[in-house]
Amino acid sequence: MCTSATYKTNDFYFGRTLDYEFSYGEVVAITPRNYPINFHFMGEVKNHYAMIGMAHIANDYPLYYDAINEKGLGMAGLNFVGNAKYYDVDKDKENVAQYEFINYILSQCANVTEVKKKLKNINITATQFNENYPLAQLHYIVADKESCIVVETMEDGMHIYDNKVGVLTNNPPYPQQMFMLNNYMGLSPKQPENTFSQNEKLDFTQYSRGMGALGLPGDLSSASRFARVAFVKMNSKSSPEENSSVSQFFHILNSVDQQRGCCEVTEGKYEITIYTSCCNCDKGIYYYTTYDNHQITAIDMHKENLDSDTLISYPIIINENIKYQN
Numbered sequence: 001m002c003t004s005a006t007y008k009t010n011d012f013y014f015g016r017t018l019d020y021e022f023s024y025g026e027v028v029a030i031t032p033r034n035y036p037i038n039f040h041f042m043g044e045v046k047n048h049y050a051m052i053g054m055a056h057i058a059n060d061y062p063l064y065y066d067a068i069n070e071k072g073l074g075m076a077g078l079n080f081v082g083n084a085k086y087y088d089v090d091k092d093k094e095n096v097a098q099y100e101f102i103n104y105i106l107s108q109c110a111n112v113t114e115v116k117k118k119l120k121n122i123n124i125t126a127t128q129f130n131e132n133y134p135l136a137q138l139h140y141i142v143a144d145k146e147s148c149i150v151v152e153t154m155e156d157g158m159h160i161y162d163n164k165v166g167v168l169t170n171n172p173p174y175p176q177q178m179f180m181l182n183n184y185m186g187l188s189p190k191q192p193e194n195t196f197s198q199n200e201k202l203d204f205t206q207y208s209r210g211m212g213a214l215g216l217p218g219d220l221s222s223a224s225r226f227a228r229v230a231f232v233k234m235n236s237k238s239s240p241e242e243n244s245s246v247s248q249f250f251h252i253l254n255s256v257d258q259q260r261g262c263c264e265v266t267e268g269k270y271e272i273t274i275y276t277s278c279c280n281c282d283k284g285i286y287y288y289t290t291y292d293n294h295q296i297t298a299i300d301m302h303k304e305n306l307d308s309d310t311l312i313s314y315p316i317i318i319n320e321n322i323k324y325q326n
């Protein structure tokens with residue numbers, strides 16, 4: 001399972017959790033402006049927007065899971081197994097192989113308005129990177145500081161939804177996830193009013209703090225994580241400066257953190273939150289934590305030569321670094 005969210009204070013933040021039972025071997029990869037991207041159907045693009053994100057690098061090519069570009073646009077792919085569908089080549093459209101969708105959008109588009117325009121003419125094809133990499137079955141969240149959309153390519157075509165809550169998890173499709181939020185409209189960060197009985201008033205007490213959100217689901221299913229992270233995000237408060245915003249962002253996503261042992265996917269194999277990311281889209285900084293490394297690590301794309309033509313990558317730090325005070 002995975003969860004993605006956006007958050008706005010002085011700057012715009014975008015990130016995700018990557019939940020899975022094994023790692024593909026990912027790094028933080030910076031694609032500078034002059035790194036030649038060889039698109040499967042559309043040929044080589046020599047100049048483009050620079051990007052930073054989490055990727056598996058194969059044959060010197062960044063297979064991004066989530067990334068932002070230098071214009072402040074963010075995009076992440078989340079599992080959409082059983083629903084995602086990719087298509088045959090359509091000669092009347094711009095054909096984009098599934099594995100290069102993030103690279104294509106972030107290299108070409110500066111904001112969501114441009115993405116929407118571009119998507120009208122895009123056909124995502126069922127083309128593998130090579131025989132070692134099966135097609136990922138994903139849907140996508142794309143966001144800038146003004147708006148957020150979800151892109152789902154299914155049996156009946158490509159759907160583009162405006163995403164007002166700025167969150168995404170996995171199945172079912174986005175409209176159903178949003179519909180299920182209706183079930184939680186009574187929840188509140190404030191203590192509840194006693195409206196239980198309209199006839200004879202029953203004497204109830206608020207015996208604990210937090211009772212306004214009683215009923216918010218706590219399990220790890222995708223629909224429950226959608227509701228939980230939406231509630232936490234839509235009620236989040238932090239001071240607007242960087243450290244407080246980044247800290248709050250990690251708290252939002254940590255509300256759907258997956259602990260080893262709670263979600264068995266096959267005998268003895270457990271899904272865990274492999275990493276959690278938070279990108280400052282305005283400043284081009286990629287912050288992350290991993291399952292065992294709770295210290296926030298940051299990589300700033302603007303500290304690199306973004307005019308270079310060579311891929312830059314940082315191995316993720318996966319070991320806990322405990323700070324002793326004595």
Ligand SMILES: C[C@H](CCC(=O)NCCS(=O)(=O)O)[C@H]1CC[C@H]2[C@@H]3[C@H](O)C[C@@H]4C[C@H](O)CC[C@]4(C)[C@H]3C[C@H](O)[C@]12C
Binds near residue numbers: 002018019099138
């Ligand atoms: C497994 C990841 C999604 C995690 C997730 O959503 N888990 C939820 C599980 S469940 O539905 O709820 O069961 C996805 C996200 C991005 C994917 C990767 C990216 O798409 C980049 C390449 C694409 C290649 O086709 C396959 C390898 C790959 C390197 C992908 C491997 C894997 O499918 C990733 C890492």
